[in-house]
Amino acid sequence: MTVDEGDVRTTSERGGPARSDARRTHARAHVVLPAYNEAASLPPLLRRLAEVALTEQLTAWVVDDGSSDGTDEIAKAGWPGLDVRLVSHPVNLGLGQAVQSGLRAVLAEAAQEDVVVVMDADDTHDPELIRVLRGEIAAGADVVICSRFVDGGDDATAPPLRRLLSRGAAVLFRRVLRVDGVRDFTSGFRAYRVSLLARAAGHWGERLIEERGFACMVELLLKLRHCRPVVAEVPLTLRYDRKQGPSKIRIARTVGQYLKLLARDRLAPAPYRAL
Numbered sequence: 001m002t003v004d005e006g007d008v009r010t011t012s013e014r015g016g017p018a019r020s021d022a023r024r025t026h027a028r029a030h031v032v033l034p035a036y037n038e039a040a041s042l043p044p045l046l047r048r049l050a051e052v053a054l055t056e057q058l059t060a061w062v063v064d065d066g067s068s069d070g071t072d073e074i075a076k077a078g079w080p081g082l083d084v085r086l087v088s089h090p091v092n093l094g095l096g097q098a099v100q101s102g103l104r105a106v107l108a109e110a111a112q113e114d115v116v117v118v119m120d121a122d123d124t125h126d127p128e129l130i131r132v133l134r135g136e137i138a139a140g141a142d143v144v145i146c147s148r149f150v151d152g153g154d155d156a157t158a159p160p161l162r163r164l165l166s167r168g169a170a171v172l173f174r175r176v177l178r179v180d181g182v183r184d185f186t187s188g189f190r191a192y193r194v195s196l197l198a199r200a201a202g203h204w205g206e207r208l209i210e211e212r213g214f215a216c217m218v219e220l221l222l223k224l225r226h227c228r229p230v231v232a233e234v235p236l237t238l239r240y241d242r243k244q245g246p247s248k249i250r251i252a253r254t255v256g257q258y259l260k261l262l263a264r265d266r267l268a269p270a271p272y273r274a275l
């Protein structure tokens with residue numbers, strides 16, 4: 001099924017808007033995995049997800065973003081105990097557009113009571129936390145962020161420059177944006193209520209995520225603000241010690257994207273301003 005103007009494909013044949021299905025007894029967690037050249041990291045991550053799927057209803061959505069290392073083949077390989085779907089970009093469109101394609105594919109078939117989890121595909125995020133995320137959503141949160149910057153959170157295994165970028169961004173965004181409940185604005189491990197995302201997607205349409213790079217994580221929080229979500233954070237221990245190969249983040253480019261996003265948000269006329 002084509003989900004986005006012919007250049008994005010998903011293995012799912014089912015479609016239609018987000019629906020509420022009375023026959024389903026448990027909400028499902030749809031785990032979106034934006035992946036660019038993650039063929040080495042995906043197998044251990046999918047195995048960990050399969051363990052969680054023993055007790056949780058899970059679907060993994062690998063968004064292969066024009067990888068050249070066979071990431072798509074890994075997703076298609078067949079993972080016992082785990083429902084794995086593949087969304088493909090023929091060329092690399094960047095993290096933001098990969099997340100957008102994953103969310104659109106999920107919204108096309110998820111039930112309103114389901115949960116969307118977005119996490120890195122490089123095996124630095126622990127899928128066990130999905131249970132905690134679902135618990136927070138069940139307790140009333142609309143968005144739950146796995147945070148390096150709350151008590152119990154830890155990014156000590158990441159290189160110093162990467163830690164500096166994340167901390168600097170967190171301080172800047174906290175000062176300027178002041179989104180209630182958010183300390184870690186750039187974490188790529190989060191859960192969202194499907195009903196909240198469906199409402200935001202209805203409002204923003206194609207413009208839900210315009211960023212191509214890592215600034216998409218901040219952009220999405222800003223775009224959700226008009227829905228007045230309840231945001232919670234839970235501690236994240238980043239497992240950078242499991243990372244294969246270098247980070248794909250370009251630090252100077254990402255700082256530029258963060259600053260542009262802030263400026264755009266400040267200068268945009270209402271009703272386009274997210275704040």
Ligand SMILES: Nc1nc2c(ncn2[C@@H]2O[C@H](COP(=O)(O)OP(=O)(O)O[C@H]3O[C@H](CO)[C@@H](O)[C@H](O)[C@@H]3O)[C@@H](O)[C@H]2O)c(=O)[nH]1
Nearest residue numbers: 034035036065094095098120121122186187188247248249
């Ligand atoms: N689809 C797609 N995915 C991408 C792209 N670039 C990066 N990714 C995916 O984004 C995830 C994170 O990318 P890394 O290169 O591994 O970055 P990191 O240093 O581990 O990122 C850390 O810091 C970021 C900023 O604070 C966090 O957003 C991220 O969650 C993590 O903690 C991985 O799953 C990677 O495949 C891209 O162009 N396209």
